Amino acid sequence: SAVISQKPSRDICQRGTSLTIQCQVDSQVTMMFWYRQQPGQSLTLIATANQGSEATYESGFVIDKFPISRPNLTFSTLTVSNMSPEDSSIYLCSARAGGGQPQHFGDGTRLSIL
Amino acid sequence: SQKIEQNSEALNIQEGKTATLTCNYTNYSPAYLQWYRQDPGRGPVFLLLIRENEKEKRKERLKVTFDTTLKQSLFHITASQPADSATYLCALDIRGNTPLVFGKGTRLSVIA
Numbered sequence: 001s002a003v004i005s006q007k008p009s010r011d012i013c014q015r016g017t018s019l020t021i022q023c024q025v026d027s028q029v030t031m032m033f034w035y036r037q038q039p040g041q042s043l044t045l046i047a048t049a050n051q052g053s054e055a056t057y058e059s060g061f062v063i064d065k066f067p068i069s070r071p072n073l074t075f076s077t078l079t080v081s082n083m084s085p086e087d088s089s090i091y092l093c094s095a096r097a098g099g100g101q102p103q104h105f106g107d108g109t110r111l112s113i114l
Numbered sequence: 115s116q117k118i119e120q121n122s123e124a125l126n127i128q129e130g131k132t133a134t135l136t137c138n139y140t141n142y143s144p145a146y147l148q149w150y151r152q153d154p155g156r157g158p159v160f161l162l163l164i165r166e167n168e169k170e171k172r173k174e175r176l177k178v179t180f181d182t183t184l185k186q187s188l189f190h191i192t193a194s195q196p197a198d199s200a201t202y203l204c205a206l207d208i209r210g211n212t213p214l215v216f217g218k219g220t221r222l223s224v225i226a
Contacts, residue, residue, distance in 0.1 A: 001160070033213050042218035043158070043203075092157050096214075100146050100165075100207060103214050105157030 002027050006093050006106035013083055013113050020079045021109045023093030028073040034066070035092040037108070043092070049076040083113045116141040118206055120217040127194055127224055135189040135220045137204030146207035147180050147187045148214060151200045158203055158216075162189075194224045 003026040013019050023032070032049040047055040047068055055068035070076040080087055090108040121136040137147070146165050150158035164171040164180045164187070171178045177190040191198050201221045205214035 004157075031211055031213070043216045045213055048213060094157070094213075099210055099212075100163070102148065102160035102163060103158075103205070104160065107155070107157050110155075 001102065002029060002095055002097070002104040004093055004095055004104055004106035006109055008109055009107065010110040011112070013111065015084055015113055017083055018079055018081045019083065019111065020077050021091055021093070023076045023078070023095075023106060025074045025095045025104075029095040030073075030098050031096040032070060032076045033094040033096075033103075034068060034076070034078045035094060035105075037090045037092060039090065046078070046091075049078075080111065083111075085113045087111065088113045116215075118142070118204070118215055118217045120202075120204060120220045122220045123218070124221045124223070127222065129195060129224055129226045131194055133191040133194045133198070133222055133224070135202050135204075135222065137187040137189070137217055139185050139206055142185075142206050142208065142215065144206040144215075145209045147178075148205045148207055149176075149178055149187075149189050150203040150205060150216075152203060152219065153200050161202075163207070191222075194222075196224045196226050198222060199224050 005024045034046040035043045045058050046061045047057040049068050049070040051070045067079045092108045093106040096103040118139040127133045148163045149161045152158040162178045164178050175192045179188045201219040203219045204217045
């Protein structure tokens with residue numbers, strides 16, 4: 001099964017700044033995703049990271065706020081831009097080889113905005 | 115509208131008993147259904163996958179059933195142990211290269 005490494009694992013940021021989260025998968029995967037999860041709450045899908053093209057965003061999430069890159073089949077970044085306290089959350093990277101396959105997750109980036 | 119529901123937000127059970135978690139969905143036609151475990155501070159970890167034409171799947175102390183008529187999956191942990199305490203998520207795997215649709219999860223506590 002794929003192993004997903006995310007960094008940073010946590011950060012405390014100032015309001016108005018931006019942070020880029022990196023996600024590295026140890027094998028080539030078809031699909032990569034970014035989720036947000038409040039402590040004790042369910043997963044919320046932010047976007048599907050598409051290799052070589054613009055990400056596909058879910059309702060309520062926009063590219064200007066959460067720009068995503070995916071330059072190859074094993075790496076993706078999520079930037080949280082112009083952060084506010086409402087962006088404090090856990091951000092999770094996930095990857096999947098294809099339909100009928102498990103979806104693997106990193107351990108998340110715990111982000112706190114002051 | 116499309117919904118996936120895990121009926122209990124939290125479930126407490128005595129050690130040694132069988133824990134049964136429920137996942138119901140409406141207005142989806144999943145090709146597969148998957149179950150995950152999530153521990154505090156960690157990402158979800160895959161446990162089991164069951165196909166739409168399978169009724170039951172087992173792995174060690176875990177058993178999953180899938181009833182596409184009732185649109186329901188049951189997840190059982192037999193001889194439960196305190197180490198089984200975690201949040202369990204069900205997820206629908208719709209045909210094609212789409213992300214899984216996750217339920218909100220059930221937080222299981224196994225009491226010694």
